[in-house]
Amino acid sequence: MTVEKSDEKKHSSWNDSIKTILLAVVLALTVRSFAYEPFNIPSGSMKSNLLVGDYLFVSKYSYGYSRYSFPLGIPFFEGRILASEPKRGDVVVFRFPPNPRIDYIKRLIGLPGDKVQVKEGILYINDKSLERHYVDDFSDTENNMVKSIPRFAETLPEGKVVKILLEKGTGPVNNTPEFIVPEGKYFMMGDNRDNSIDSRLTVGFVPAENLVGRAETIWFSTDGSAQYLNPISWFTALRIDRFFKRVE
Numbered sequence: 001m002t003v004e005k006s007d008e009k010k011h012s013s014w015n016d017s018i019k020t021i022l023l024a025v026v027l028a029l030t031v032r033s034f035a036y037e038p039f040n041i042p043s044g045s046m047k048s049n050l051l052v053g054d055y056l057f058v059s060k061y062s063y064g065y066s067r068y069s070f071p072l073g074i075p076f077f078e079g080r081i082l083a084s085e086p087k088r089g090d091v092v093v094f095r096f097p098p099n100p101r102i103d104y105i106k107r108l109i110g111l112p113g114d115k116v117q118v119k120e121g122i123l124y125i126n127d128k129s130l131e132r133h134y135v136d137d138f139s140d141t142e143n144n145m146v147k148s149i150p151r152f153a154e155t156l157p158e159g160k161v162v163k164i165l166l167e168k169g170t171g172p173v174n175n176t177p178e179f180i181v182p183e184g185k186y187f188m189m190g191d192n193r194d195n196s197i198d199s200r201l202t203v204g205f206v207p208a209e210n211l212v213g214r215a216e217t218i219w220f221s222t223d224g225s226a227q228y229l230n231p232i233s234w235f236t237a238l239r240i241d242r243f244f245k246r247v248e
Contacts, residue, residue: 110187
């Protein structure tokens with residue numbers, strides 16, 4: 001009797017553990033699909049506002065839901081449900097149109113119906129150049145090299161001011177044809193204007209269905225200098241001043 005009861009208790013304990021794990025997985029997937037999804041910055045295309053090693057929370061409910069709101073992008077339905085229009089200037093995570101398995105993050109610059117063009121590094125929206133002024137030099141550290149890149153404050157048509165980096169002002173990304181944004185699609189650009197693969201290049205126009213969510217908050221940030229065998233570096237690598245910083 002004692003052995004049987006012990007076995008029953010063990011069996012019950014395993015069942016409870018499995019139920020707890022399954023519940024935790026379901027809750028995590030629900031939060032990730034409907035509320036917030038973590039996202040990390042893998043490249044420097046959004047400098048100086050977002051840095052490599054920043055970890056963000058992306059709100060999934062900001063623009064409603066599409067197939068890409070859910071794990072694996074399974075096509076449960078087409079288009080978006082509970083849709084809300086994104087705003088110009090939002091920092092948006094979206095699926096790369098040529099390969100929807102890849103996530104991209106850029107700033108929304110062109111809305112449906114807009115005309116967008118860059119001439120000599122100056123951004124034009126609907127034939128009007130955007131006002132901007134020099135702020136300072138951003139100290140960029142990459143590949144163990146330090147260089148200064150001019151940083152400007154650019155004012156979008158609705159009045160939002162965005163910090164951008166512009167080093168050259170020449171080349172194909174700074175002298176583009178005029179793009180007319182189709183209905184149901186958006187034009188995205190990186191804040192690091194000379195070093196961003198965006199709608200000026202292979203990204204093209206981004207369909208509304210590809211929008212994943214709006215970047216909201218940096219919850220963690222590391223400069224990548226941490227070493228496994230050096231515990232002190234685990235702490236010195238942290239960029240604590242960026243923790244819980246709102247994405248502008």
